[in-house]
Amino acid sequence: MKKKTSSNRFVRWGLWAIAFLPSACTLPPQFVPSAENRNVPATFPAVAQDTLTTAKVAWKKFFTDQNLLVLIDTALRNNQEVNILLQEINITQNEIRARKGEYLPFVSINAGAGVDKVGKYTRSGAVEENLEIAPETKFPEPLPDYMLGAFASWEVDIWSKLHNAKRSSLLRYLATVEGRNFMITQLVSEIANSYYELMALDNQLDILRKNIEIQTNALEIVRLEKKAARVTELAVKKFEAEVLKNQSRQYDIMQQIIEIENRINFLTGRFPHPIQRSSQTFNDLVPDTVYAGIPSQLLYNRPDIRQSELELEAAKVDVKVAKANFYPSIRLTAGVGFQAFNPSYLFTTPQSLIYSLGGELIAPLVNRNAIKANYYSANSRQIQAVYDYQQTILTAYIEVVNQLSNIANLRRSFDLKTKQVAALTESINISTYLFKSARADYMEVLMTQRDALESKFELIDTKKQQMNAMVNFYRALGGGWR
Known part of the structure; x- marks a missing residue:
């Protein structure tokens, strides 16, 4: 085996020495990426250093709602984008076969x-x-x-040009597989976020209808007060306008529900179809405890980082292939x-x-401009790949940090909004009682009802944001593709 390696080396040196050494010595320098590209901070801010990470939890165990699990499973089988990427994987696999046959x-x-x-x-x-x-x-x-x-x-294949071309195709095939995994993480998170948004809209619609009923009763009280000459027609019209406004508002919410349902249907690869869900339990949902792990785990858990790394390795090999074109x-x-x-x-x-x-x-001897241009382009693509790799790591780290902060702040906000809703709900009864006893005017009743309705809407929206933050944090860690 050593003799064969030695003889190949002598053949290469001989070819260099015969005629092509002068031209090959003028090759432009090759860019070598720094090893510091993989450096990330040791920990996430305000998080203890622990290697336990939620990213390794399969999506079937991370989500517990059976209706949501069915939707995700259907999407992974029927989503057109995923199926397109599967064909892209087949194309890159065939490219490997073609490159292998060339040498x-x-x-x-x-x-x-x-x-x-x-x-x-x-x-x-x-x-x-x-x-x-x-x-x-x-x-x-x-x-x-x-x-x-x-x-x-x-x-x-003395200069390993054909072998490197095959290796580049293999790396891009693996990068395509990681691209599909990243697409799956995006798809899983998008379906989950849309599902929770749909449940939030259902609850907001239910709250609005109950509020319309309360306002309708208040309108009847104001009408009776007008007959008793305790209020004017202005008060009646104000309450009537508020009822009509909220009756109209419910159709806006219904339209949003239709659009979100069809968005989920699109992701699952089917025509408009009712989405099964248990919206009554939305207020009882508690975001699961999630573990960030350490930043270096993102390099292995995030498919987009692994895809970018493989693209960088392929770009390095492409430079070797382009350089080999200068040789005989x-x-x-x-x-x-x-x-x-x-x-x-x-x-x-x-x-x-x-x-x-x-x-x-x-071997090229005169007019090597095309070969030089190809070499320069390969080198530039390698530099692009380095920056893309660095940017992908930075993006992943920032996404995790943002969601960590978001989860903590939403938890505090939800607790305060819960108290706000309780106070405003109680104030509705108080304002109505005071109005009946002529100790409060109709505007106080009206504004109290408005504030209570908006606070309930905000509480539902905060709950939705909490669930979305949990899903986005799971995706940012690199979970969802397993």
Whole structure:
């Protein structure tokens, strides 16, 4: 094995020394990425250093709502984007097969037949005329030609150009697989967020309808107060307008529900269809405890980071392939078969036997602009890949930090809004009682009802944001594709 390696090395040095050393020595410098590209902070802010991470939890265990699990499972089977990426994976896999075949010998079988009529006063015609000794040995005119043989060609991969091209295709295939995994994390989180938004809208619609009922009762009270000459027609119209406004508002929410339902249907790859859900339990949902782990785990758990890393490795190999184009290449050709002007003589040996063996040494010597341009472009793409890799890591880290802060702040906000809703709900009864006893005017009742309704809407919206923050944090860690 050592002898073979040594002989290949001498062949390379020999080829360099013969004619191409001067031109190859002028190659432009190659960009080498820094090893610091993988450096990330040791911990996340305000989080204890612990390697336990929620990213490793499968989505079937992370989510507990059975209706949501069915939707995610349906989307993973039917979503068009996922299926398109599956075909992209097949394409890159076929590219590997094609690259692998390039550094193996190409063998083909050729069979042919034809006739050839040459002029008598041409070189070939004169040769045939002089070779005619007797009528029985006269060349047929026109001259038939029959051939059957096998021919092979092989480019000797001295500089590993073909091998590196195959390795680049393999890396891009793996990057495509990671791209599909990243697409799955996005799809899982989008369906979950849309599902929780749908449940929030259901609850807001239910609250609005209950509030309309309360306001309708208050309107009847105001009308009675007007008959008793305790309020004017202005109060009646104000309450009536508030009822009509909220009755109209419920149709806006209903439209939003339709659109979110169809958004989920689109993600699951089906036409408009009712979405099964248990919205009554939305207020009782408690975001699961999630664990951030340590930042370095993002390098292995986030598919987009792994995809970017593989793209960077492929770009490095592409530079080697582009650089190898400056060096000489060797191509060997060989063939063996049978050829005769009469089919009965076709397999007569050795008279009809033909064979060939040859080799070529080819290298660019003058006007290498195209090769240089390709090399410079490959180098620039490698630099792009380095920056893309760095940006992907930075984006992932910031996403996790943002969601950590978001979860903590939403928890505090929800607790305060819960107390606000309780206070405003109680104030509705108080304001109504005071209005009946003429100790508060109708505007106080009206404003109290408005504030209570908005606070309940905000509480539902905060709950939705809490659930979305949990889902987004799970996605930011790299969870959802397992």
